[in-house]
Amino acid sequence: MPLSTPAAAQSVGAPLPVLGADVTVPLVTGGEVTYAALDYAASAPALKRVWDDVAAYAPYYGSVHRGAGYLSQLSTDLFENARRTVAGFLDCRADDQVVFTRSTTDSLNLLATALPAGCEVFVFETEHHASLLPWRGARVTCLDAPRSPLRAVETLERALAARDPHGPALVCVTGASNVTGELWPVRELAAAAHAHGARIVLDAAQLAPHHPVSVRELDVDWVAFSGHKLYAPFGSGVLAGRSDWLREAQPYLAGGGASRRVTRSADGGVDVEWHDGTARHEAGSPNVIGAHAVASACTALAEAGFDALIAHEERLIRTVREGLADVPEVRFLSLFGDGAPRVGVLSFVVEGWNSSHFAAALSAEYGIGVRDGLFCAHPLVRTLLGGDPRNQGECGAPEAAPGEKSLNAIRVSFGAGTPDEHVERFVRAVRELVRDGARWTYRTENGRCVPDTSA
Numbered sequence: 001m002p003l004s005t006p007a008a009a010q011s012v013g014a015p016l017p018v019l020g021a022d023v024t025v026p027l028v029t030g031g032e033v034t035y036a037a038l039d040y041a042a043s044a045p046a047l048k049r050v051w052d053d054v055a056a057y058a059p060y061y062g063s064v065h066r067g068a069g070y071l072s073q074l075s076t077d078l079f080e081n082a083r084r085t086v087a088g089f090l091d092c093r094a095d096d097q098v099v100f101t102r103s104t105t106d107s108l109n110l111l112a113t114a115l116p117a118g119c120e121v122f123v124f125e126t127e128h129h130a131s132l133l134p135w136r137g138a139r140v141t142c143l144d145a146p147r148s149p150l151r152a153v154e155t156l157e158r159a160l161a162a163r164d165p166h167g168p169a170l171v172c173v174t175g176a177s178n179v180t181g182e183l184w185p186v187r188e189l190a191a192a193a194h195a196h197g198a199r200i201v202l203d204a205a206q207l208a209p210h211h212p213v214s215v216r217e218l219d220v221d222w223v224a225f226s227g228h229k230l231y232a233p234f235g236s237g238v239l240a241g242r243s244d245w246l247r248e249a250q251p252y253l254a255g256g257g258a259s260r261r262v263t264r265s266a267d268g269g270v271d272v273e274w275h276d277g278t279a280r281h282e283a284g285s286p287n288v289i290g291a292h293a294v295a296s297a298c299t300a301l302a303e304a305g306f307d308a309l310i311a312h313e314e315r316l317i318r319t320v321r322e323g324l325a326d327v328p329e330v331r332f333l334s335l336f337g338d339g340a341p342r343v344g345v346l347s348f349v350v351e352g353w354n355s356s357h358f359a360a361a362l363s364a365e366y367g368i369g370v371r372d373g374l375f376c377a378h379p380l381v382r383t384l385l386g387g388d389p390r391n392q393g394e395c396g397a398p399e400a401a402p403g404e405k406s407l408n409a410i411r412v413s414f415g416a417g418t419p420d421e422h423v424e425r426f427v428r429a430v431r432e433l434v435r436d437g438a439r440w441t442y443r444t445e446n447g448r449c450v451p452d453t454s455a
Contacts (some may be wrong), residue, residue, distance in 0.1 A: 018417030114249035168237030175207030236290030
């Protein structure tokens, strides 16, 4: 059974084949155009290689771990091989665990349930909500947005120096911002955390699809990422790292697979002996196809080579920045400065436009899909926008809280599957919209700006 297909040869800097590359969409002004998917930071299209691997496995679908039949044992091998592939992709330590979850959000919520009693959590306000919000049972210190990588390390060191050095602590930090795309000094932050007796978890949702992630070299304790940002289908994620906190915690979900032995107790209830390994937090029938897809994506990216993928992405970033450099109405958002290293994620605002209106026009008139809003990173975007009143009161503008201005931005993001034409079309569209305005009228519907087709 061919469960893995060889990666197609790629020229240096060329995009990888993805599903949906030839999908056409209608334009409100008439006709159709090939869809330019420039919302990779939310969900990247699946690699064709990944989809082919999933299709090759589908006829051999069987139950996992507890089946005696051939297909069950084959599926079990596939699932556990996926675990080993992901561990290799992340360069995990020999005693690290790889737990399959539903997403980055699920991974970090799992870790949150495994925190030791009295654990303090330190997190920057710049984090995605998946990293900012799971720590509800812990004492959380939210750190101000730093304006340089050095300031990030200094801010963390000061906060950790002020804590009780005898209690457990966890630092949660992103590898690459989902708003600005900027790379964070993960290795230095990990060193600061460990120097003060804290552990660190890396949110690699935006980093792993674009740059190699080595648990050993970065010296992080855990790493979390999502399959749907790594060119795999929805519904799969990974939490990888140290086993002790996970082994000592109650299972994330209680049920079959997590339990080693269940007996009736004298009081009429049940006594449970839980597994110690990865099964402890993978109760129920696992998402074997999702795990296989993630492993396939890891293999495809490793075979393509991150040097080539980074070169491709950096060229696209230059196309955007240079193509809009002489458009003063466009302001890119940044914490560390325009020259900071970044992945293919850029957020911006356009003077005179509400961001929802601008994004709607890009879609309806040019067939370009971007994201607008606060990108599940509300504190960061509000800090970067600084309460700009020009984003208020237009089509699609979200309601503001009392005493607060209505704010949102536009995000363009791309990656391994993005052809040059999509980014070049985006640059032309932005320039035309700024210069000439929209060619259609728009209205607000269910909080979104949409083309008005009533006329």
